[in-house]
Amino acid sequence: MNRPDLGAMLMRLARQLLAVEQPILEKHDISMWGYAVLTGLGDGPDEPMRTQAALARSIGADKTRIITTLDELQRRGLIEREPDPADRRVRLLRLTPAGRDLLTATQTAIRAAEETVLAQLPPADRRVFLQALQSLSDAAG
Amino acid sequence: MNRPDLGAMLMRLARQLLAVEQPILEKHDISMWGYAVLTGLGDGPDEPMRTQAALARSIGADKTRIITTLDELQRRGLIEREPDPADRRVRLLRLTPAGRDLLTATQTAIRAAEETVLAQLPPADRRVFLQALQSLSDAAG
């Protein structure tokens, strides 16, 4: 079995994915971190996320790194962000309907672009690949 | 099929791999870019690589980004780097025996670390996963 290093192959493919997604994000007028935040807020149950630090951790970012992103998403009416009455240090975060709409539209376009990359795999291999990747990615969390 | 975005899963797994490999690289006293360069020079046929720009492209780097790396690898006697007599603008690049030894030792350790990550996959899935990843990664080149 002679193959490139696992890390090298992952980096290469991830880089291509980023390049493919970049124009889609621009077209939907959202940054990569902005999209990551919308995804992080949209994925879970319908309850608001309870702290910015938890959101940052869930998307693999530093808590200081997402603040300007949150500022802008809030300014554009895509998220709500209000102090928790029970502990006013905490900010409750949730998508607005507009934020949900933007997330859905963007994610649909991104999934379609992923299809063009995955299309070269035979359906059976593709199923195993995605399942294995998700399992490894979950374990990496 | 409800799963995270392909790009998000790849980034997450790649980040874990980098974290796992970092201590190994330090132990072998080589930087990530240094290791990438050694790998790029060691992979192909035995002939020297003909330009630094070609090497940079093959490992996904900018030609200006690898120069300090090449400087250090040469200073440490891990690579040879000499003007091509036929076109003195060009630098012929190749591993020295010491560079080959370091590459082999480091790669062996990195492969072993990858095993611990891949071990959670059933052997059949693992085989398909690696094959599919290599195919996608090659196509991304």
Place this chain on the structure above:
DNA sequence: TATTGTTATACTCTATAACTATA
């Protein structure tokens, strides 16, 4: 004039630490 390699510079991204407000 075109190409390879190099250097310099500016820019972005990221990490760290200090600060505020609440508890």
Place this chain on the structure above:
DNA sequence: TATAGTTATAGAGTATAACAATA
């Protein structure tokens, strides 16, 4: 005193452009 959020600053990493040498 401890925690959530914010701001400021310094450092690393990266991209761009200008330059030197050779063709």
